Each structure stands twice: as structure tokens, then as C-alpha cells.
Amino acid sequence: MSLGAGGGRDEIEALIALMARLPGLGPRSARRAVLHLLRRREGQMAPLAAALARVAETARDCPVCGNIAVGGTCEICENPARATGEICVVEDVADLWAMERGGAFKGRYHVLGGTLSALDAVGPEELGIPRLVERVQAEHVTEVILALNATVEGQTTAHYIAEALERTGASVTSLAQGVPIGGELDYLDDGTISAALRARRAL
């Protein structure tokens, strides 16, 4: 989308194009965001540029679990208070952050970085599944919790991982499916209600 103010404002146009590639921003809202920053060049634009550059420079994938780490292994892998006997497998760093916000899991993670997909040529190697199996054996892990999304791809990947881990002797579990806390039955899809009914518990 052109700014319409003649040539030469290429730098601002390039910035808008980069902003428009962020999730949740389109060309219009990217332009609004850039204008907002242009009016706050000292207070917001320069600090944002510096923060982005710093994180782009220092952030790495944790070589152990695949979480985002600022230099070396991530803070969860380095934290001696985190139990080494449990590994929670998640698809994505976003899912790891979601688990951490819950605060209920005190073990360590394995971030797959996606799901198995023949179409996109994502195999077990790309997801670090052989590395996970090695880790389960080397770290004497007793339980692997599969916290994958309740999608077809997530569940296919979960089954593959469960099979791959069979010979390690670790127990493989997955998150319970059911009615979310505060959830109203009327607004839930049929699949969730059926799953919650199948997994019903005695009060």
C-alpha cells in the first residue's frame, strides 16, 4: 500500500511492510502503528528498535529443550528446582509459555517446533523426537506428558511419540480433555462434550 506522498519515503514504506507481516496487523493497522511510532520517535520508536535488536541478537533456541533462551540453555533447563524426572512435550514455545502461566507443571520441557506433516516434509528428526528419546533414557525420566493441541496433527504426533517412547519404559500421559473451567456446555462443541462424558469421574 502506497503512502501516496511521492517517492523517497521508501524507508517508512519498508517499515510498514515489515510491520504488516506481524500476526494481528494488516496493512492498515501497520500504517497506524507506524504513524503512532513516528509521533513518538524518542519515547517509543527508538526503544522498540533497540529492544528488538537486543532480543534478535541474544535469543537462541535452547539446545536441550528447544525453548527460547537468552544465551546458552534456557532458564527452565538451568533451574535446579525443576524436576528432571518429568518432561512435558509441547508443539510450540507459545504452548510452553501457556503451560508456565498455569504454573502447575514443575518439570522440564521438550518443544517440538511443529507437528509431523508429510506434506511439509516435517519428520521425527525435524521435531527432535530421537533427541527426546535419548533424553528420556539419559535423564532417567519417569513420565512424559504430551501437551499437544487437540487437533488431528497434534494427536497423530502424540501417537507417534508414545510409540517411540515405548522401549524407554517411561510412562506416557496426555492432558485430560473435558469441559474448560468456567465453560458453559451450551457454547462447547460436541466433540468436547463427548470427550468429557467419556472421561467422567465419580464425585
Added chain:
Amino acid sequence: MSLGAGGGRDEIEALIALMARLPGLGPRSARRAVLHLLRRREGQMAPLAAALARVAETARDCPVCGNIAVGGTCEICENPARATGEICVVEDVADLWAMERGGAFKGRYHVLGGTLSALDAVGPEELGIPRLVERVQAEHVTEVILALNATVEGQTTAHYIAEALERTGASVTSLAQGVPIGGELDYLDDGTISAALRARRAL
């Protein structure tokens, strides 16, 4: 909002907080955007940081009209093809960009940077209105088009500017109000329909 992954990820948290201050992004979508960038550190995060830094460094307010300029006066003021006899007064750079997208105006601009507001201590001086009056006289401007928003603040400011320009002899006009192109009467507010009726024209 905490990432929940222990201390030390302060840099990523700081980045999310900065992103969350952009219009159209809240804490959740800022986190999503940062995660998106963290997965594309080379391809998107570093270029975005560089583009922001470059624009923050080079962008200035045009000393003549208040438009955003990359070094010195802006491209519109520097363009000899733009008529010097007409000045279009807009509240904001965003409005200037909107006018330019229309492509119908071939003159120059004056960007107020806001509207008169006793509460926010924004007076004529802050909006550069004395400078506009000087410019109208010095550049022999024959018409000043007030393209201010159709809000109470915009219209109050428009009246003030019209009065301030009275002694310059330039004719002061404002954008026509009426039914937008493609607009359906059923979806228009009553004020717009009344204004369009009052300004009706012979076919």
C-alpha cells in the same frame, strides 16, 4: 503480563511491553507478535529492528508543514509540481496520507498535530496557526482548505482558523459533507443525512 518462565527473560518481557503499546495490539497479541518474531529472528526480527532504528533516526517533522520528513523539508514541500497557492489544513499526518491516497489535491499542507483543547492546554501556538497565517501571507496563498475531522473539536478548530485567516484575504473552504461514495442511506447517521440534504445540488 508475565511469561511465567522465571526471572531473567526480562528483555523479552520488555519487548512485549513495548509492542503492547502499539495501537491495535494488546498484551496478548503483542506476545503472539513477539513469538512470531522470535521464530524468525534472522528473516524478520533483525530487519524490523533495523528499519525502526533507521526511521527513528532520520524521520523529522517538516519545518514548513509539519508532515513527516526524512531529513529536511518534506517531499511535498520540496516538490515544485505542487501548487503553492493552495494549503490544505489537516489535523494529523494520518489525514495527510489519507488525502494523498485520494490524489485529488495538488497543493501543499499544514499539519496541525491536533485540535484546540483547553483541557489539554493545546492552543493556537501548539498547532502552528500563527505560522500558518504567516505562510498564507508570505506564499500568496489564495485558498486554504480545512480538511478537519467532522467532530466538535475539529469544527471548533476550523472556525478558529477561518477567523485567524480572515485578514489575509485568502478564501477559506472546507470539505463537503454528504453521503460517502457507495454509502447506503440506511446505514448513515442522521447528522450526515441532514447535512447531505442541506447541501443538496441540482442535477
